[in-house]
Amino acid sequence: MSSDISVIVPVYNEEQTLAAFYACLSKVIDSQAETFEVIFVNDGSKDQTESMLRQLRQHDQRVKLVHFSRNFGHQMAITAGINLAQGRACIVIDGDLQDPPEAIPDMLQLWRSGFDVVYGVRKERHGEDSFKLLTASLFYKILSKLARIEIPQNVGDFRLLDRKVIDALKSIPERNRFVRGLVSWVGYKQTYLPYERNARHAGETKYPFWKMLKFAIDGITSF
Ligand code: UDP
Ligand code: MG
Numbered sequence: 001m002s003s004d005i006s007v008i009v010p011v012y013n014e015e016q017t018l019a020a021f022y023a024c025l026s027k028v029i030d031s032q033a034e035t036f037e038v039i040f041v042n043d044g045s046k047d048q049t050e051s052m053l054r055q056l057r058q059h060d061q062r063v064k065l066v067h068f069s070r071n072f073g074h075q076m077a078i079t080a081g082i083n084l085a086q087g088r089a090c091i092v093i094d095g096d097l098q099d100p101p102e103a104i105p106d107m108l109q110l111w112r113s114g115f116d117v118v119y120g121v122r123k124e125r126h127g128e129d130s131f132k133l134l135t136a137s138l139f140y141k142i143l144s145k146l147a148r149i150e151i152p153q154n155v156g157d158f159r160l161l162d163r164k165v166i167d168a169l170k171s172i173p174e175r176n177r178f179v180r181g182l183v184s185w186v187g188y189k190q191t192y193l194p195y196e197r198n199a200r201h202a203g204e205t206k207y208p209f210w211k212m213l214k215f216a217i218d219g220i221t222s223f
Contacts, residue, residue, distance in 0.1 A: 004034035008081030120158035
């Protein structure tokens with residue numbers, strides 16, 4: 001029998017954050033009424049991430065693993081997770097504890113009350129340098145001027161999607177996927193959940209400047 005909720009976690013070289021993330025996530029999902037699967041998409045990690053994931057899998061049957069043959073990028077990892085999710089809803093969450101698993105119960109509550117998309121909206125962003133904050137806010141400003149659809153500002157990929165939305169996303173043949181844009185674009189009943197964005201638990205951002213730039217170009221040219 002498939003699980004009620006699929007948690008999708010893209011990970012790239014996260015050996016320093018994985019144990020803490022898993023501990024926090026499992027505590028949260030243990031407290032919920034639904035059954036869960038946790039899909040880790042290992043985006044071509046070169047550190048101990050893969051073997052650590054295999055160990056998690058051995059003692060927790062809710063854990064499912066996808067290993068990419070190389071680094072394809074965050075958006076591709078999320079897309080693979082969404083395509084494989086079997087739940088009636090999925091939650092996409094970063095593996096570095098910047099998106100707090102503690103917000104998941106509130107997301108689920110909004111879903112139970114009838115929403116199809118629950119965006120995590122960043123109230124505060126801790127531990128990010130002013131360059132990142134400036135370029136991010138500039139990017140969202142430019143995007144909102146150029147895009148034909150409303151893409152909410154200060155929203156990352158931390159969100160819940162109902163099965164209806166998952167199926168709609170799966171039917172879109174777009175290749176360079178700017179997932180947060182596609183989610184706004186498909187419609188359905190959408191709402192927000194404000195949360196405090198923490199500093200990364202450990203390690204460094206896996207989004208160096210050139211990856212951010214490619215991400216921004218994909219977002220702007222797609223929408
Ligand atoms: N990530 C990924 N592939 C990449 C870059 C990042 O799967 O090529 C994962 C990463 O492990 C993390 C999430 O995507 O779980 C967000 O990346 P990161 O925290 O480095 O980005 P930032 O929060 O600095 O924007
Ligand atoms: Mg991060």
